[in-house]
Amino acid sequence: MESDTHTLPPLPTSLLCPTTLYQSPPFSSLLRTSSTVHVSLPLSPLSISPCPTWLSPTAPASIHLKTESLSPLLDSLSPPQFLDGQNLHCLNSPTTSDQDDLTCLNWLHQRGNLLPLQPLPKTTPLPQLEPQDPIPTQHHLPSPSKPPYSFSSLIFMAIDYSPDKRLPVKGIYEWILNSFPYYRAAPGGWRNSVRHNLSLSKSFRRIHRDKNQSVGKGSLWCVCPEYRPALLEVLRKTQYYHSTNSNLLNKPALLEGADYGVSMVCDTVAISDSLSQTLLLSSPSPPALTSDNPPLSSNPPCHLTPDHEELVNMEAVEYEEEVGEEMEKDPLSDSGYIEFHYYQYHQYQYLVLPGDTELDLETVEILQLDAEAQEAAGSLLDLAGGGH
DNA sequence: GGTCACCTAAACACGC
DNA sequence: GGCGTGTTTAGGTGAC
Numbered sequence: 001m002e003s004d005t006h007t008l009p010p011l012p013t014s015l016l017c018p019t020t021l022y023q024s025p026p027f028s029s030l031l032r033t034s035s036t037v038h039v040s041l042p043l044s045p046l047s048i049s050p051c052p053t054w055l056s057p058t059a060p061a062s063i064h065l066k067t068e069s070l071s072p073l074l075d076s077l078s079p080p081q082f083l084d085g086q087n088l089h090c091l092n093s094p095t096t097s098d099q100d101d102l103t104c105l106n107w108l109h110q111r112g113n114l115l116p117l118q119p120l121p122k123t124t125p126l127p128q129l130e131p132q133d134p135i136p137t138q139h140h141l142p143s144p145s146k147p148p149y150s151f152s153s154l155i156f157m158a159i160d161y162s163p164d165k166r167l168p169v170k171g172i173y174e175w176i177l178n179s180f181p182y183y184r185a186a187p188g189g190w191r192n193s194v195r196h197n198l199s200l201s202k203s204f205r206r207i208h209r210d211k212n213q214s215v216g217k218g219s220l221w222c223v224c225p226e227y228r229p230a231l232l233e234v235l236r237k238t239q240y241y242h243s244t245n246s247n248l249l250n251k252p253a254l255l256e257g258a259d260y261g262v263s264m265v266c267d268t269v270a271i272s273d274s275l276s277q278t279l280l281l282s283s284p285s286p287p288a289l290t291s292d293n294p295p296l297s298s299n300p301p302c303h304l305t306p307d308h309e310e311l312v313n314m315e316a317v318e319y320e321e322e323v324g325e326e327m328e329k330d331p332l333s334d335s336g337y338i339e340f341h342y343y344q345y346h347q348y349q350y351l352v353l354p355g356d357t358e359l360d361l362e363t364v365e366i367l368q369l370d371a372e373a374q375e376a377a378g379s380l381l382d383l384a385g386g387g388h
Numbered sequence: 389g390g391t392c393a394c395c396t397a398a399a400c401a402c403g404c
Numbered sequence: 405g406g407c408g409t410g411t412t413t414a415g416g417t418g419a420c
Contacts, residue, residue, distance in 0.1 A: 108402085150394060168408065189396060199411050206410085217404065218409045 147180045148238050151190070151197040154180070154205060156231040159223050166207055166222040169195060203227035 144156055147154070158175035159167050167175070176183050183190055198204050198221055207220040223231065 192397070193395060195408095195410065196412090197394090211398085217407090 132261055145298055148183050148185075150192050150234065150238070152201055152203060152231065153235045155194060155197055155221070156223055156228075156235065159204070159221060166220040169198065169218055172198075172221065189313060210290075 020154065053130055058375055149157070154176050157173045157179070158166060161175065173191060176190075176194070198206070203224055204221050205224050
């Protein structure tokens with residue numbers, strides 16, 4: 001399999017999301033092979049690969065883009081513009097994890113226990129990149145920006161993620177620290193704010209520990225069930241708000257999809273009448289591409305991770321070969337569908353496309369924002385499903 | 389301009 | 405007494 005790699009020039013600033021520092025991963029490189037096109041996307045910190053209960057862990061969360069909105073985009077795909085004049089850049093063997101389901105909160109366990117946190121790139125690092133340094137490293141990355149979530153949302157996520165749906169204050173601290181590196185460098189006042197929110201907000205309830213429980217101080221905190229929908233709504237609005245502030249205003253179909261689209265829980269949706277193509281975002285699971293495992297299209301969705309960590313190791317050659325085989329097996333491949341696969345390697349996410357698929361920058365940007373929509377959809381899945 | 393939500397800081401009490 | 409935790413008050417900011 002022949003493979004060419006290309007490094008794209010910095011994205012125009014206009015393509016970056018100005019108001020959402022946790023969004024708009026700069027598009028930095030592209031690797032094209034005979035069967036796949038790898039689009040390197042820096043990890044989106046806002047996107048939440050974890051799969052807490054408010055992100056339905058079982059429901060596929062593929063993003064479905066409506067035909068009318070993406071048709072022009074797909075119609076405007078222009079390979080020469082996309083690839084011409086790019087500097088060559090070789091990506092180190094992207095590998096994938098064997099069983100990593102990025103839609104599952106397990107990644108948090110991995111991150112918290114196994115992987116060091118890395119600073120999050122802000123919105124605008126790419127234009128500052130030098131040509132000789134096509135892939136930004138954390139050395140060049142600015143410190144992570146403040147998450148858009150309120151403390152109530154952070155606490156809610158922390159508690160809801162916990163296995164027992166209850167956490168001590170210290171556990172909430174740790175979850176926030178592990179999930180949002182911003183707070184690692186932030187002054188300690190945020191802890192006070194967490195405690196303040198716990199005490200003041202009716203959404204959280206204190207559970208006294210057993211007296212014979214000698215480990216730890218203080219009480220456990222849980223989410224009041226009656227306030228859970230409200231918390232979910234706040235969370236959804238936060239995500240929605242930042243999505244709409246991320247160049248999505250002029251992409252109503254994406255907004256619809258990100259908002260409440262029932263299609264979010266489906267696997268595929270046709271998006272282009274002219275090209276008869278469907279964008280399918282699915283999880284990375286290259287090693288799982290065996291006869292014993294489901295095809296890519298049926299894998300759980302891939303949520304981008306909130307901060308930019310190396311969650312998985314990937315074996316590039318095997319992956320590409322298997323992807324190629326799987327693409328042929330995939331019924332979607334014969335039905336005019338285009339299947340996209342996210343996986344991640346170091347601080348990048350890779351979008352794997354069929355070999356004859358070409359994307360322009362605008363489409364790539366949409367796919368980036370798609371991850372936000374996916375996340376927003378996750379919350380809505382729970383709402384739609386009535387919670388758990 | 390008023391209201392609301394949210395953030396931040398500070399003070400204090402309590403228990404380990 | 406130190407520290408972490410929990411509560412309360414107050415002021416500021418921004419969105420609606």
